[in-house]
Structures are given as C-alpha cells and as structure tokens.
Amino acid sequence: MTVLHNPVIRGFAPDPSLVRVGDWYYVATSSFEWFPTIPLHRSRDLAHWEYAGHVRGAAPGDSLAGVPDSGGIWAPSLSWDGERFWVVYSVVRSVGTPYFDTDTYVSTATEVSGRWTAPRRVRSHGFDPALFHHEGRLWLLNLQNDHRPGGRRFAGIVLTELDRETLNPVGDTHLLLQHERLVEGPKLLWREGWYYLVLAEGGTGFEHGVRVARAHALTGPYELDDRPLLTSRDDASLPLQKAGHGELVQTPGGQWVLSHLTARPVRTPQGPRCTLGRETAVQAVAWDEDGWPRLPHGGWHPAVEVDVPTRPEPLPAPPTDSPPEPSPRPLAHPDSLLGWPWSTLRAAPDPSWADATSRPGWIRLRGRHGPESRWAHSLLAQRITEHRAEAEVTVEARPDTFTQAAGLVLRYDAEAYLSLDLTWAEPEGEEQRGQQWRGEGRTVLRLVERDEAGTRTVAVVDVDAGAPVTLGVTTDGAEARFWWVRGGVRVPVGGLLDFGRLSDDHGSRLRFTGSMAGIHAVDLVDAEFTADFTGFRLICR
Structure with a gap:
C-alpha cells in the first residue's frame, strides 16, 4: 500500500471529477474565469499527480470576456466510454442572480492531452452536469434550477437521454430526486444491481458534504442513505474542511476510492479563511453489508493520510472485439514561457x-x-x-x-x-x-x-x-x-x-x-x- 497525503492536488483545484482508464487515473477540475480551461491531472497511484493538459477550446470562441468573478466554467465532469474521453460542463454567465444563465457543453477526445472536439451545446437545466455511459446509451444528469420568485433554486436532479452522435435529447427528462437539503453535482454509477446517485450536499462552503442515493431502476425512485458518506461540517477542528462534491471510482484491483473537494482554512479573528481555495482530495471507500459506500476508517470525516494500492493489479484481458486501451503520450509541457503553471x-x-x-x-x-x-x-x-x-x-x-x-x-x-x-x-x-x-x-x-x-x-x-x-x-x-x-x-x-x-x-x-x-x-x-x-x-x- 501507498499512503497519500491530502489534498493530492493543492491550491485552487475544486470540483474534481475522477475517472480511471486502464492503469491511469485522470482528474478534471473547475477553472471558472481562468485559462487554461478545465485543467487535467493524471496519476498511476492516486498519491502523486502531474499536470496532463487541459480542455483546449472549452470556452466557445476561446473567450470568457465579461463573465463575472467566480463565473465561467463550473464543475466539469470527465468520463470514458471505452473509446474516448468525454467532458461535460457549464459556462455560468451570471453569479448571485436566480438565473445563472448557463450554457452546457460536451467535448470529446481520444487522449486527454490531445485534441478536444469543438464544444457542442446540450440541454442546460442548471450547472453541475455529468454524463452516464450505460449499456451503449448516453445520459445527461443535471441540477434543475427554478429561477422563479418563491421557487427552489436547487429544485432537484434531472436525467435526459442523449443521442450519442447528435447529442440531441431522446425522450422525456426525468426528475430523479428532490431533497430538502441543497443537492447538486450528481454522478451515476452501476454496481451489483443498483444505480447509485452520488450527490454534493449542503452547498460548497463549510456545510458541504457527499450524500448517496440508490435505485433499482435508472429513473428511480431513489432512496437516500440515512447518513452522509463524507462531510466535515460537524467538526470545525478538522484540518480538511468543506469536504464534498464526490465521485466514486473502482481501482484495477477492485477497491473503491472517492475523489472530493476540500479546503485547508487558516484561523483568523474574523473566522476561518480558505486563502488557497478549494482543493482535490482522495479517500478510500468500502461497501457495507447493506450495499452502501462507507469510509473504512469509520464515520464520515475526511482523512489526511489514506492507504491506496501501491501498483495497479493486472487487468483482465479485454474481449477481442474491445478497442485497445489508450497509451497516454508523454506530457506535452509547453516550451513557451507562458505554459502551465501560468494562468x-x-x-x-x-x-x-x-x-x-x-x-x-x-x-x-x-x-x-x-x-x-x-x-x-x-x-x-x-x-x-x-x-x-x-x-x-x-x-x-x-x-x-x-x-x-x-x-x-x-x-x-x-x-x-x-x-x-x-x-x-x-x-x-x-x-x-x-x-x-x-x-x-x-x-x-x-x-x-x-x-x-x-x-x-x-x-x-x-x-x-x-x-x-x-x-x-x-x-x-x-x-x-x-x-x-x-x-x-x-x-x-x-x-x-x-x-x-x-x-x-x-x-x-x-x-x-x-x-x-x-x-x-x-x-x-x-x-x-x-x-x-x-x-x-x-x-x-
């Protein structure tokens, strides 16, 4: 086992979306009004991460001119369908208003450090979209925003099937879940007969957390776990605060991990201040006898030090009709003075x-x-x-x-x-x-x-x-x-x-x-x- 030390990607790396492709793990994070758009990092062991490029062209016209502070590209979701990487994200053009004025886009690439397709707009119910690839079909998850006076701005999680080629909607949009506590950032996975809906809960501040719901049918009804999978909201002394916005991924050896955002505040007379922004962390996850994900160290508090597998286990041989796994090219660090880590x-x-x-x-x-x-x-x-x-x-x-x-x-x-x-x-x-x-x-x-x-x-x-x-x-x-x-x-x-x-x-x-x-x-x-x-x-x- 290797011990990773959280956060694994430090300083302004929020809303991590984790995916594994073969022996490699990849993370996409929010970039907001900053370029490069949607920074990407990669790792072979979950403990040591390196910059792997970004989603070039994610901002239509290569410009976010005029977007407000903390607007721009929110919460990209990275996924892999067996042939190519997909990323879905929202460009938020209004912050602090009921409307958000979001445009949601999808882009694809065969390698994260390679060429990404021009973004194509899809249905924009709200921010925090995600894609779910299942049995050859493509589904778009989203937060539903109700901008009307008296409405619930976080009015539930919705699901729409998309045509894989045109990205046009197929059939109706389904309301999966509503909850009295704010939920957003939906991610879906299939495991042992259950569809698991992983949700960011409680907003993105010190009340943040991860809550899981599940259903036997894709469109529900979904039952919520009676406790959070992860949060630090009940203990202000924890070194990792704001723990939330998670995504579950299985390792080659069959173990499970959770990527999530976190923050390390400094204490001031005015209260805690997270000058470094929100960062990326990883937790180990086990499944209890009732089929719910849990932190193996007990409770729901994020751990600073986490045991993860040292090396990926050998993967089973793929069926002969499966495409070969990509072999990531060497990192293309710009030879210009203006490349990463500049923004x-x-x-x-x-x-x-x-x-x-x-x-x-x-x-x-x-x-x-x-x-x-x-x-x-x-x-x-x-x-x-x-x-x-x-x-x-x-x-x-x-x-x-x-x-x-x-x-x-x-x-x-x-x-x-x-x-x-x-x-x-x-x-x-x-x-x-x-x-x-x-x-x-x-x-x-x-x-x-x-x-x-x-x-x-x-x-x-x-x-x-x-x-x-x-x-x-x-x-x-x-x-x-x-x-x-x-x-x-x-x-x-x-x-x-x-x-x-x-x-x-x-x-x-x-x-x-x-x-x-x-x-x-x-x-x-x-x-x-x-x-x-x-x-x-x-x-x-």
Missing part, C-alpha cells in the same frame, strides 16, 4: 508576451485594462498552494503617467487583490490632481489593497526611473508583506496586510476560486505601455 484571466495568454522581446528568459506584457476589468487583462498568475509562500520578480518599465503601471500582484478577484506596482506619481509634495502633462513627476512603487470597501494606497516609495527593480511578497497564514530589493537588501513596503481577505470566505459574495500570485501591466489610455519581467519565482511551503 490568465478570461482568455489565453497573448503569444507576443513570450517572444516580443529579444531578451531570453524575459516576458514582456503590454498594458491593457485595470485589475478590476472583466474584459482585457495583461496578467499572468500562478496558484498559491501552501499557507506559507514567497513570490519574487524583477520588472523593468518606464511609466510616464499614472494610467500606466506594472508589477507584482496577489489576486483573488476584481474586488480582492494586493499589488505592488511600478508607476508614475506627481513631484514630491504636489497634490494628486491627474496628469500634469509637463513631463515632470517621479517613478514610484505604489502598494495598493482592494476589498469590497474600495481601493486604498498603502504606501508609496521612490525608485530610480528606468532601472530594473526586484519586487517580492511573503505570505504567512492570513498575513502578507511586500518588499523590494535596494542594494541587495530587502526593504519592506508598507506593513502587514490582511491576506485573509483574498479567500473564499471573506465578505458576502459567492467566491469559488483561490489566491494567485503573478505579474501584470496596465495602460488605461493607449494600451501601448510595455513592461519586461524576469526571474519570477513562487515558492510554497
């Missing part, structure tokens, strides 16, 4: 960012909209994966107006970020009254914090115009401190900042992503100002 907002990175400069190892960003835009960003960011982290980068730029800036940013979304930027300011002692248009002024580092109450300048530091400057930030739990390098020495900029505001749990808005560290450039007037960056590093420990 961008609402669109893929502009290729010119990597090759617009003749300086090897440098990235040049051309400034566009500001950090609160939902349209056109010049930003590259990486996931923060541990509660102690340090990011550093050297930037060279020549801003000559306050509408130009470039620097280092900690970002959750448009209303939660911290940035230390190289920019322009009026001469010392002169009132801030807009651009002076006289060629005067100074080059400064401006530290800004943004939360739901607005944007505030924390500190301003003069630096040499035109000279490269190294910027850095250190996070420890719910605290962040920025600094810059002068004469080889780190000089703090401002004091300790509240990193806990960059979390799922701060404020009253729905938030579903995670904190990122990255670089950005802004030019609000001409979109021509450029900044060169090198030496970016993010160390999480």
Whole structure:
C-alpha cells in the first residue's frame, strides 16, 4: 500500500471529477474565469499527480470576456466510454442572480492531452452536469434550477437521454430526486444491481458534504442513505474542511476510492479563511453489508493520510472485439514561457508576451485594462498552494503617467487583490490632481489593497526611473508583506496586510476560486505601455 497525503492536488483545484482508464487515473477540475480551461491531472497511484493538459477550446470562441468573478466554467465532469474521453460542463454567465444563465457543453477526445472536439451545446437545466455511459446509451444528469420568485433554486436532479452522435435529447427528462437539503453535482454509477446517485450536499462552503442515493431502476425512485458518506461540517477542528462534491471510482484491483473537494482554512479573528481555495482530495471507500459506500476508517470525516494500492493489479484481458486501451503520450509541457503553471484571466495568454522581446528568459506584457476589468487583462498568475509562500520578480518599465503601471500582484478577484506596482506619481509634495502633462513627476512603487470597501494606497516609495527593480511578497497564514530589493537588501513596503481577505470566505459574495500570485501591466489610455519581467519565482511551503 501507498499512503497519500491530502489534498493530492493543492491550491485552487475544486470540483474534481475522477475517472480511471486502464492503469491511469485522470482528474478534471473547475477553472471558472481562468485559462487554461478545465485543467487535467493524471496519476498511476492516486498519491502523486502531474499536470496532463487541459480542455483546449472549452470556452466557445476561446473567450470568457465579461463573465463575472467566480463565473465561467463550473464543475466539469470527465468520463470514458471505452473509446474516448468525454467532458461535460457549464459556462455560468451570471453569479448571485436566480438565473445563472448557463450554457452546457460536451467535448470529446481520444487522449486527454490531445485534441478536444469543438464544444457542442446540450440541454442546460442548471450547472453541475455529468454524463452516464450505460449499456451503449448516453445520459445527461443535471441540477434543475427554478429561477422563479418563491421557487427552489436547487429544485432537484434531472436525467435526459442523449443521442450519442447528435447529442440531441431522446425522450422525456426525468426528475430523479428532490431533497430538502441543497443537492447538486450528481454522478451515476452501476454496481451489483443498483444505480447509485452520488450527490454534493449542503452547498460548497463549510456545510458541504457527499450524500448517496440508490435505485433499482435508472429513473428511480431513489432512496437516500440515512447518513452522509463524507462531510466535515460537524467538526470545525478538522484540518480538511468543506469536504464534498464526490465521485466514486473502482481501482484495477477492485477497491473503491472517492475523489472530493476540500479546503485547508487558516484561523483568523474574523473566522476561518480558505486563502488557497478549494482543493482535490482522495479517500478510500468500502461497501457495507447493506450495499452502501462507507469510509473504512469509520464515520464520515475526511482523512489526511489514506492507504491506496501501491501498483495497479493486472487487468483482465479485454474481449477481442474491445478497442485497445489508450497509451497516454508523454506530457506535452509547453516550451513557451507562458505554459502551465501560468494562468490568465478570461482568455489565453497573448503569444507576443513570450517572444516580443529579444531578451531570453524575459516576458514582456503590454498594458491593457485595470485589475478590476472583466474584459482585457495583461496578467499572468500562478496558484498559491501552501499557507506559507514567497513570490519574487524583477520588472523593468518606464511609466510616464499614472494610467500606466506594472508589477507584482496577489489576486483573488476584481474586488480582492494586493499589488505592488511600478508607476508614475506627481513631484514630491504636489497634490494628486491627474496628469500634469509637463513631463515632470517621479517613478514610484505604489502598494495598493482592494476589498469590497474600495481601493486604498498603502504606501508609496521612490525608485530610480528606468532601472530594473526586484519586487517580492511573503505570505504567512492570513498575513502578507511586500518588499523590494535596494542594494541587495530587502526593504519592506508598507506593513502587514490582511491576506485573509483574498479567500473564499471573506465578505458576502459567492467566491469559488483561490489566491494567485503573478505579474501584470496596465495602460488605461493607449494600451501601448510595455513592461519586461524576469526571474519570477513562487515558492510554497
């Protein structure tokens, strides 16, 4: 046996959908407003995971411009029909309204790291769709959303058969189950005469959980298990919180495992804060004598350390008329400076960012909209994966107006970020009254914090115009401190900042992503100002 340590995919990797194909396990996770769309990871032992590509083209038109924070691509469901991979997902264009305004799409590929078909829209009852392949037929599961005043926004789980080639609906849509507690994220499996419906229960916060229902007939009626399969809602001291949104998978040796999301909060005077977002975890599962799935260590609390098989058992020889199992190609890590683990907002990175400069190892960003835009960003960011982290980068730029800036940013979304930027300011002692248009002024580092109450300048530091400057930030739990390098020495900029505001749990808005560290450039007037960056590093420990 091998002992895995949860979370197995750390930092902003929510809503994991797990599938096994031969000796390999694959996981798809939500990407929301970020690119690459639908990151994919793979493992042979469930303990050690590596990036395996993404569903390229999942966003129609390769753009999510205008989608709100924490909108975009929710809860992809990955499956395998014996010949190809399928992924179904919703693009959510309204957050915090009764409508959600979802479009649900299906795409397929013969290899996860290969070419995915152009997304095709299918019925969009709500978010959290899934596909069930059974006896040569294809079924679409979905949450039903009732947007009407007085309606139940989570109005049950529905099932529709789809034609495998056209993806058009076949027959009626069936209501499988309704429950007084919020249920979503349905997954179906067939085992020993039962159809098992695996549900996310209680919302995606600290009340989250996994509940199972079952029926002898596909369309029901379904009976709910009288207890959760997994939750941490009854014990705030557990290191893994928000445990829910699960999927059951059988190993080659016949054992069962459950993938699920979880979060590791830090404790603050304002309450727990999950600055890393929701992450991917795996639990072992056994079946009790009554045919219900259970955690073998007892109860329903997620375990940090889990025993899993060390090596896959040999698979039985497939029937001669079965297609051969795919042999995954070596991972195609981009040789560009802009590949994983970099992410961008609402669109893929502009290729010119990597090759617009003749300086090897440098990235040049051309400034566009500001950090609160939902349209056109010049930003590259990486996931923060541990509660102690340090990011550093050297930037060279020549801003000559306050509408130009470039620097280092900690970002959750448009209303939660911290940035230390190289920019322009009026001469010392002169009132801030807009651009002076006289060629005067100074080059400064401006530290800004943004939360739901607005944007505030924390500190301003003069630096040499035109000279490269190294910027850095250190996070420890719910605290962040920025600094810059002068004469080889780190000089703090401002004091300790509240990193806990960059979390799922701060404020009253729905938030579903995670904190990122990255670089950005802004030019609000001409979109021509450029900044060169090198030496970016993010160390999480």
